[in-house]
Amino acid sequence: MAGHSKFKNIMHRKGAQDKKRAASFSKLSREITVAAKMGTPDPDMNPRLRLAVNAAKAVSMPKDNIQRAIDKASRSDAENYEEVRYEGYGPGGIAIIVEALTDNRNRTATNVRTAFSKNGGNLGASGAVSHGFDRMGLITYPASVGxxxxxxxxxxxxxxxxxxxxxxxHEIWTAMDALHEVAKALEDKLGPAEGAKLAWKPQTTVELDEANAATLLKLVDTLDDDDDVQTVWGNYEVPDDVMAKLG
Structure with a gap:
């Protein structure tokens, strides 16, 4: 299992499904609000919002929730979220990039730093590991599509x-500036994608043994439980037999 799919397989292993689902809705709502605030509240005229809404629909987020998130962008009391990126090293020396949407940088930085330090890693400076990744667009479809x-x-x-x-x-990788165009073309052929967003694709990967993989699971769970954290990317490889033992 490779680490460039937002740790998807790790997050969806046995247990805690309802909790993960609720957290997913919260994170998607925040992304929808930010996208609507940065552009028009009409998904047809706002590519980032369109992708966010499609991602929400792909996980069966209720229409009312989606609309509330869009409407929230125009309210005077809406939180002002900013995009922040953290870079660091996890167990076994793997490189990790954490993307967040936060209304309190100090809180988020403290939480992310603590998650790293308590789970076999350490937070680095901006640019510490991103040079080992390519910034690209990533579109995902379930295997059942074709x-x-x-x-x-x-x-x-x-x-x-x-x-x-x-x-x-299926993971479909695009040039960074072609994400919206490719996603729209694929939607016309295959229907809405399960996910479509800018991603960090590792140039090389590091294989983890069972001990380091177990610690990685704890780190990912801790980061994923933080409401401010949107996505986590890494350059890890976990062999299938190791993942089966930890599942």
Whole structure:
């Protein structure tokens, strides 16, 4: 299992599904509000908002919740969230990038730093690890949408740069500035994506043994439980047999 899918398989292993679902709605609501505030509240005219709304629909977030998040952007008492990125090292020396939307930088920085220090890692300075990643667009579809060949052809025609198909999902990688265009083209062919956003793709990966992978799970859970944290990216590889033991 590779670490460039927002630790998706780790987060969706056994247990805590309802808790993760609630947290996912909270994070998606925040992204929808920020996207609506940065542009127009109309998803058809705001590419970032459109992607956020589609991601919310993909996990069955209620329409009322989505609309409330959009409406919140125009309220005078709405929180002012800012995008913040943290970089550091996790167990086994893996590189980790944490993206957050926060209304209190001091709180978020303290929480992220504590999560790293208590789980075999340490927070670094800005730029400490991002040079080992490529900034790209990532569009995901569930495996049920089609076989690898079908998805590859559709992605190629839409202008994507790379496709990785696994048992659970298809990952479609695009140039950073082509994300919205490719996502729209794929939506016309395959329907709304499960997720579409800017991502950090590792240039190389580090394989973790069982001990370091177990510590990684704790670190990811801690970060994922923080309301301010939106996404976590890493350059790890966890062998399937190790993941099965830790599942």
């Amino acid at each position: 076989d690898a060949d079908t998805i590859f052809e559709a992605a190629l025609e839409a202008g994507a740069e790379d496709v990785t198909s696994g048992e659970d999902e």
